[in-house]
Amino acid sequence: MDYHIQQLINGISTGSIYALIALGYTMVYGIIKLINFAHGDVFMVGGFVGLYTTQILSAYLPPIPMFLTALIVAMTFSAVLGVLIERLAYRPLRGASRIAVLITAVGMSFFLEYAMMYIVGPQAKGYPGIIEKKTYHLYGDIQIDSNQVMILLSTIILMLVLVYVVHKTKTGKAMRAVSFDMEAARLMGINVDRTISATFAIGSALAAAAGVIFGMTYSSIDPLMGIMPGLKAFIAAVLGGIGSIPGALVGGLLLGTIETEVSANGFSMWRDGVAFLVLILILIFRPSGLFGKNVKEKV
Amino acid sequence: MAVLRKHGSFRLMVIMQKLGSFWMFLAGSLVVFAVIQVLLSTGAMGDVFQSTVVLIGINIILTVSLNLINGITGQFSLGHAGFMSVGAYASAIMTLDFNVPFPLALIIGGCVAALCGAIIGIPTLRLKGDYLAIATLGFGEIIRIVFLNTDYVGGAAGLSGIPNKTTWVWLFFFTLVSVILIQNFIRSKHGRACIAIRENEIAAEAMGINTTTYKVIAFMIGAFFAGIAGGLSAHFFYVINPSSFGFMKSFEILVMVVLGGLGSTSGAIIGAIVLTLLLTLLQPYPELRMIIYSASLVLMMIFRPGGLLGTKEFTLSFLNKKEGDPHGIASRSA
Numbered sequence: 001m002d003y004h005i006q007q008l009i010n011g012i013s014t015g016s017i018y019a020l021i022a023l024g025y026t027m028v029y030g031i032i033k034l035i036n037f038a039h040g041d042v043f044m045v046g047g048f049v050g051l052y053t054t055q056i057l058s059a060y061l062p063p064i065p066m067f068l069t070a071l072i073v074a075m076t077f078s079a080v081l082g083v084l085i086e087r088l089a090y091r092p093l094r095g096a097s098r099i100a101v102l103i104t105a106v107g108m109s110f111f112l113e114y115a116m117m118y119i120v121g122p123q124a125k126g127y128p129g130i131i132e133k134k135t136y137h138l139y140g141d142i143q144i145d146s147n148q149v150m151i152l153l154s155t156i157i158l159m160l161v162l163v164y165v166v167h168k169t170k171t172g173k174a175m176r177a178v179s180f181d182m183e184a185a186r187l188m189g190i191n192v193d194r195t196i197s198a199t200f201a202i203g204s205a206l207a208a209a210a211g212v213i214f215g216m217t218y219s220s221i222d223p224l225m226g227i228m229p230g231l232k233a234f235i236a237a238v239l240g241g242i243g244s245i246p247g248a249l250v251g252g253l254l255l256g257t258i259e260t261e262v263s264a265n266g267f268s269m270w271r272d273g274v275a276f277l278v279l280i281l282i283l284i285f286r287p288s289g290l291f292g293k294n295v296k297e298k299v
Numbered sequence: 300m301a302v303l304r305k306h307g308s309f310r311l312m313v314i315m316q317k318l319g320s321f322w323m324f325l326a327g328s329l330v331v332f333a334v335i336q337v338l339l340s341t342g343a344m345g346d347v348f349q350s351t352v353v354l355i356g357i358n359i360i361l362t363v364s365l366n367l368i369n370g371i372t373g374q375f376s377l378g379h380a381g382f383m384s385v386g387a388y389a390s391a392i393m394t395l396d397f398n399v400p401f402p403l404a405l406i407i408g409g410c411v412a413a414l415c416g417a418i419i420g421i422p423t424l425r426l427k428g429d430y431l432a433i434a435t436l437g438f439g440e441i442i443r444i445v446f447l448n449t450d451y452v453g454g455a456a457g458l459s460g461i462p463n464k465t466t467w468v469w470l471f472f473f474t475l476v477s478v479i480l481i482q483n484f485i486r487s488k489h490g491r492a493c494i495a496i497r498e499n500e501i502a503a504e505a506m507g508i509n510t511t512t513y514k515v516i517a518f519m520i521g522a523f524f525a526g527i528a529g530g531l532s533a534h535f536f537y538v539i540n541p542s543s544f545g546f547m548k549s550f551e552i553l554v555m556v557v558l559g560g561l562g563s564t565s566g567a568i569i570g571a572i573v574l575t576l577l578l579t580l581l582q583p584y585p586e587l588r589m590i591i592y593s594a595s596l597v598l599m600m601i602f603r604p605g606g607l608l609g610t611k612e613f614t615l616s617f618l619n620k621k622e623g624d625p626h627g628i629a630s631r632s633a
Contacts, residue, residue, distance in 0.1 A: 100604035107596035114589035273444035
């Protein structure tokens with residue numbers, strides 16, 4: 001029993017990373033119906049920006065303010081990057097066929113990966129353990145380390161901020177309106193382009209936060225690290241119901257838990273396969289996801 | 300009378316023209332075959348030339364078959380590399396462990412891939428658009444992970460020591476046959492049914508087309524030829540391993556199809572040739588290769604989202620007279 005609770009804790013901390021990335025996918029898909037394949041690479045760029053920030057600042061700041069600064073710098077940088085990607089690559093294609101936009105998204109993803117590889121080199125970079133790793137014993141054999149606590153705290157805080165932004169601010173209201181009906185929102189005087197940019201900025205900032213946290217958890221990052229977590233986060237978004245913010249959170253946590261359970265039972269080689277199997281099963285039996293609305297097709 | 304006679308001669312002309320364009324296509328490809336055969340046998344060009352030519356042939360089979368699924372039937376599939384890997388592994392096992400003759404091994408590989416296509420297609424083809432794309436991507440990855448975890452086929456190291464049997468003659472033969480068969484399928488009654496599904500699935504169903512059957516048939520034919528292409532590549536490169544058939548490979552094939560013009564067989568062929576050449580020419584600059592490739596992809600999509608040819612076919616019939624778009628309406632939503 002203790003073992004499974006322990007795995008649950010580990011799963012939730014992996015799942016939090018997926019959830020943070022999945023939020024960006026789900027928001028962008030909800031608003032412009034685009035699977036933003038470059039999102040996983042924005043996550044990677046965020047990780048690298050966080051790494052270089054900590055390397056520069058490590059001499060001047062104590063651990064926790066340094067972590068927060070790195071997080072904020074990475075999030076800001078990625079938000080700008082996300083807006084830039086949208087401006088340069090996706091906006092000219094608004095109204096083009098879906099496949100053209102999708103190919104642009106993957107093209108952008110390759111571009112970020114290989115441009116990063118050109119800049120920093122293909123080798124994996126070690127990530128400094130910013131916060132000293134401490135292990136706390138809860139009860140029995142169950143333990144949780146400081147990194148996991150930090151992941152959970154950051155995820156919860158970022159989620160609360162996101163929920164506040166989406167539900168209580170004017171930008172959030174505009175985002176919900178545009179994802180509900182873009183044309184009607186435009187007629188009501190909402191600046192649709194600016195709202196889409198804001199969505200990309202918020203999604204990319206969350207991915208960057210996930211990148212910094214990922215680097216600290218696995219202590220190494222490389223330019224191609226965004227591919228798998230990106231796909232997994234997309235699965236999480238579909239699992240929760242694409243377009244739904246609570247769905248992305250639940251989907252991420254659920255997927256993280258399933259993966260750790262699979263690994264814990266000795267099938268770690270099949271972990272990715274199980275994730276894709278979950279995706280296919282959910283698509284076949286409940287394509288709108290756990291929290292999604294079922295949309296009837298009209299002739 | 301005059302009108303009738305004119306009409307009659309017009310029909311005759313159309314028939315001659317259709318026959319003519321087929322024979323012209325055949326003659327043209329035989330010329331290409333002969334020229335490359337001479338270049339290869341005299342050894343005037345190096346190994347790079349040979350492997351480029353083989354890669355182009357394999358990529359043509361892959362793009363033309365993916366075009367049948369994506370461009371003609373309008374079903375967005377991102378799992379083509381999965382079918383390719385099934386064909387590659389199946390045919391390699393056939394020649395390695397069972398001493399099956401090479402052409403038969405290729406066809407067995409294709410059949411196994413087609414079977415996988417049916418197994419994957421029947422549940423997933425109910426999905427539409429992006430969801431289908433993601434489901435096929437997922438299946439492609441699952442196939443890769445299954446090979447990765449099967450010791451019989453070598454796991455992560457893959458199969459090696461596959462006899463090198465893909466000669467230029469076999470390659471050319473299979474490429475030509477694939478293109479002709481797929482093109483004939485597209486021009487047949489069944490092909491028109493597939494195009495109807497692409498244009499409007501509900502309307503096609505209302506006209507009495509069994510959409511599920513046709514989608515699965517198109518999927519299976521596409522998978523079959525992808526399997527053949529996989530077999531050809533396995534018997535050229537000696538080694539196959541799961542990592543070379545990932546989602547990136549599926550994507551590369553899709554890019555070739557879209558670059559040439561989704562829905563056009565000749566576009567798919569041109570896309571395969573252009574992109575294979577581009578990637579080979581960029582080979583000497585490994586660091587910049589993918590950057591240039593991805594940047595040109597994005598620029599291409601922004602400035603020419605329909606691909607080089609759109610849905611038009613490149614024909615020689617302009618020599619005689621202008622011919623309309625053989626697929627009817629060019630507009631399409633994918």
